[in-house]
Amino acid sequence: MQYREPGVLLWRGFTLQEFTNQLFGNKYDYGKGRQMPIHYGSNKLNYVTISSTIATQIPHAVGAAYSLKMDKKNACAVTYFGDGGTSEGDFHAAMNFAAVMEAPVIFICRNNGWAISTPTSEQFRSDGIAVRGPAYGMRSIRVDGNDALAIYSTVHAAREMAINERRPILIETLTYRVGHHSTSDDSTKYRPADEIEHWRKARDPVTRFRKWVKKNGWWNDEDESALRNDVRKKVLNAIQVAEKVEKPPLAELFTDVYDHPSSNLGEQERLLRETVKRHPKDYPIDVPV
Ligand SMILES: Cc1ncc(C[n+]2csc(CCOP(=O)(O)OP(=O)(O)O)c2C)c(N)n1
CATH class of the missing domain: 1.20.5 (Single alpha-helices involved in coiled-coils or other helix-helix interfaces)
Structure with missing residues (x-):
């Protein structure tokens, strides 16, 4: 895992209290307070602890996938990384190893145009990341990363291929990092503010998904404000609990x-x-x- 995938954990049932215990590094944090905030991990949910060291998780995922294959498990490994991660040697070694060993692994590259302040044009001259799959001998899917439904069906199809055919597959999700890289970054220093605004307003994936569920009559403004209030309360409560828990020994x-x-x-x-x-x-x- 890289550092932009807490959604996977939420989906699998990691609780807000578990997230908050990690952020506060208290004695219930599974990492025993020894990691930076947001480095969640869960044995129970098969989620290997987030790595901020760019791309190190990619070969690990291939090893895990190869072991699943040797154990004849009906499962695959999934690994996430950004466009920046593909400039690391680890990415290339992992892709080649996965292709040669036919490891059931899904590589998900979040191509959001920027690695902190480095644009993709300064990182590679290939047409994005998807073309690299066939070069290593594996299939690729390129998908609109701002279309939640397209992502769902892509990953679903990729999982079927990885598990049924016991082979790797690469997914490139095309998107844009609207936020700054981190709280210590000011991205208006290296890219035009109107470019950010365009993606924020005209291309926002949440707005797009909201429009779709509303159109189908599955969601309305009241549902949204009720959900927001409920989650806000739960987050504040989780913080209050976590900050009172003692630190690990x-x-x-x-x-x-x-x-x-x-x-x-x-x-x-x-x-x-x-x-x-x-x-x-x-x-x-x-x-x-
Ligand atoms: C091995 C390593 N080198 C450099 C860094 C510093 N670093 C942190 S994030 C990052 C950019 C990664 O690119 P990408 O995943 O595309 O980032 P984002 O979209 O989050 O900006 C870099 C170079 C690091 N964490 N690890």
């Missing part, structure tokens, strides 16, 4: 990587405990040692 900072912690790790733990003891005012008392 300090000892957890040093577990789960090595079977036998190395001597320098032991030294770091000793130094940390000394520091906490020496500066009791600077460390919250709710951190168990």
Whole structure:
């Protein structure tokens, strides 16, 4: 997973409280407070922890898919990445490995035109990403990434192919990153404001989907404001609960990587405990040692 796919987790049933526990790094966070915010993961929901290190998850997904194939499981792996991720060596190694080993994996590339401030024109000269699939020996589907229904039927078809034929497939979703890359980015510094406004107003995928469900009589303004109020309340409640939960024990900072912690790790733990003891005012008392 990259960092723009919390929707997959929501869809699979990750609760708002589970999201919030991760954001607050409290003792119920499955990552034990050791990751940056938004790095969710769930064993139960088969969702490998988000990786901000661009593209590292792509070969991992191919390995997972190959293992599913060896175990004759009726399942496939799915991995997500941006256009920026395709400029990494990991992407190319993963694509080739998947094609040669015929691993049942769906690669979903979210081509939103920008990798932070780098436009796709400075990243590749190919016609987007979809053409790379056949070059490696796998099929590709290019789809309008702002059309929710088109995405649904594309992924549905891709999953059938990956599982029934036990082969990889690449999906390129064409879209535009209307938001800044992150809260520390100001995208008006490197692209025209009217371009952003055009996509925000004329091409917004939520507006488009809303129009469709309204036209079919499945949704109206009252439904929408009721849903918004309900979700706002649930989010605020989840925050209030999560912020009161104590942090994971300090000892957890040093577990789960090595079977036998190395001597320098032991030294770091000793130094940390000394520091906490020496500066009791600077460390919250709710951190168990
Ligand atoms: C290996 C690595 N190199 C650089 C970065 C810094 N970085 C963070 S996001 C990003 C851009 C990724 O491109 P894309 O997925 O297209 O991004 P977005 O659409 O989110 O802007 C970069 C270069 C990183 N996280 N990891």
